Amino acid sequence: MELLKKPLDPVIAMVIVGFLDIFLFLVVGAWTVGGGETMITGLIAHSVMGDKLFRIPFWVHVFKPTLYYWKMYISLGMGFGALVAAVLAKEFYWRIPRHLNEWLMITAGGFLMGVGIRLAFICNVSTFFAVTPQMNLGGYLAVSGIIPGAWVGSWIYKRVLES
């Protein structure tokens, strides 16, 4: 049990994840994330709006809400695994941002991530751990977009830190 509480070197951890990802690639597909969040969005919207949701073509042609979509279990599984790890290591506690600017940055950031994922049809995990290793041209385009994006974000973040 003590072993599970020890901090891990991220390089070792990610090499293990890499080998598991190859196994997942053979079973169902490489590790991607944004699709799971989209499906959860669709299921929440369906539970709120009912069949009116299907008046929006996106939820008919692109993501028809279903519980049998593997990427949703990827997202939920990561949260579950992290919860178990945090509880075992006694690192689970509620952390709440204190300042308004933190809430504003997180809100804007979350919103931009949602729009960006759906516009690109991939997220950063798909970019670095799925499509670029598959040498997909979309991966190289995405990498060339995320690096200047992260630079602009870092510039804004730094300005906020300095202020």
Added chain:
Amino acid sequence: MEHNSLTQLLASFIFAAVVGFLMQRSRFCNTAALRDAMLFKNYRNTKALLALMIVNTVGFTAFMSIGGGHPIEFEVGFNQFIGLFLFGIGMVLAGACTVSTWVKSGEGNVGAIWALVWTFIGMFLFSLFWSAFHWPPAPATMSTHANLHTLQFGVANAQTLQKATGIPAIVFGLVQAAILGAMYYAIVRRERRRSQAPDPHRSGAGVRTPTAAAGMSRPSGLEPIPAGAAVEGPQISADSRPSAARPRTPSTPGRKGKAAAK
């Protein structure tokens, strides 16, 4: 929408639970891999990102050479550039990417849960945009052919490269892995040079702390920024820093946090 078998759903959940566990214990953060390299010249997470990419590149292209696995196929287009540009800004502002938001939510980070909620809202609003313009092409409607009018370039990956040239995909994969390996090596060399150079912030030049020796070193770039200032940033960003630089006291402690603060 594809319906997956229970085996596939179970395999996905188990895989992701292990990933979540490893990410929580290693404090790996995709956002930090880019942000810390740019802001603090700290490459702890960048090296992990490159290592995973090397393993995956070799593994995926090896199986793609023999027609194995499930490669992702979608219409490549300029939308990947714009989308990930917006995503890059968003993940740094939120202090976490989609993976880290789940991992940090699992640790009890309310900021991460809030980021997830707004990711869902962003996705829903984009679904309205897509429904009005039907762009970019969805996998169900993709033509797989280049269409410059809609800024789409068709489907292109290691398998299409193999088909076009007759050279096995693994050969291209090994070339890419070698480039990524060279980047990793350049970072290691840079770190080695930096650890050997006299550091005015340390009491003894070239002395490595136990945490640094264990690969959990505090980013030297964090040092000029007052510790208080770093904590003032978005809460989920502060958590994505290496454990040595990470405040153990939450900004608004819960019951356990208060105990830890005492």
